[in-house]
Amino acid sequence: MLNPAWEKRLLDIAGAEDLEQLRSIREQEQSRLATELSTSSAEAVVETLNELHDALIAQALKLAENDLARLGLGAPPVPYTYMLYGSGGRFEQTLYSDQDSGLVYADASNEVEDERCRKFFPIFAETVVRNLIRLGYPPCEGSVIASNPEWCLSLRDWEKKIDNWFAEPSWENVRYLLIAADGRPVSGDRNLADRLQDRFYTDMLNRPIIARRMMENTIRHKVLVGVFGQLLTERYGENAGSLDIKYGAYIPMVNAFRLLAIQAGIRETSTLKRINALRKADLLAEEEETEAYEAFSFFLKLRLLATLAVEEGQPGGAGKIPAEHITKELKIPLKKALKAGKKIQRRVQRELQHRFGGR
Incomplete structure (x- = not known):
């Protein structure tokens, strides 16, 4: 059943014009959800809470796009998707989860577009991460975050990275694969995330030894x-x-x-x-x-x-x-x-x- 008050809240988030508005909404909604925890089912509270986080992050991305446009960098040169990992990827964030994220953007069609991508997306990712810190999401202590160049790549480079993790199943690479298995798109072109999943599960089939690791x-x-x-x-x-x-x-x-x-x-x-x-x-x-x-x-x-x-x-x-x-x-x-x-x-x-x- 639709909740008109909640639907209005989501519209408020989508219409927020600055980070102060978003932070205020987050604080109000989290206080409300904290009081509901003792009387509501865990699944209901977790579902609403993660829908809140998703909406806030999606709007923070839009505000970051606006920031870069004002800086003269224009719109994103190719489609992209912003990925959540960890508890965010599993729809299991708490009231105070940190940022576990990555960014994947479409492969450029020519050298000029590739140069624009390499300039735009690192600045964009840093802006998003900075915005989310201001909203109360601390950065991942393990540097699994979109502002880390290792987690902000083109689709082609992401596919190569996944292939390399499977090819050398060290403890660290297996940890990254398990992190990647929880990844999901929170905003942007979902097809890019699907392509990454396809690569992951194809490699998994071709390298069964990785299951032991x-x-x-x-x-x-x-x-x-x-x-x-x-x-x-x-x-x-x-x-x-x-x-x-x-x-x-x-x-x-x-x-x-x-x-x-x-x-x-x-x-x-x-x-x-x-x-x-x-x-x-x-x-x-x-x-x-x-x-x-x-x-x-x-x-x-x-x-x-x-x-x-x-x-x-x-x-x-x-x-x-x-x-x-x-x-x-x-x-x-x-x-x-x-x-x-x-x-x-x-x-x-x-x-x-x-x-x-x-x-």
């Missing part, structure tokens, strides 16, 4: 539940007693379902949609789908709640649930969800051992 990377983060069902909380330091919901629950399930989806040729980037697609492909039983979907939805909600923590006036991004918040009422559904996460991680590990004789 991906599996080894995938099982690196362990689900924080012990053999006897106990919670494996932080033991030392200022966070003693807290539970790392991001790296001890959320990320292990993201990694597991990403790998299962990649191996099945499923191109969805959302974890929940990957779970649904795996069931439709008969790669998950109905009971497994239900268990995994409920567990991951629960982790999404806990992750959002964890990012609401405020330290010294700044939103917290540690992704940890403080010890005092792990109540008896929370422990029962938390243990159940963690056991579901552990089960899927063991499945991936068994597949590694069965297919490749890995450890």
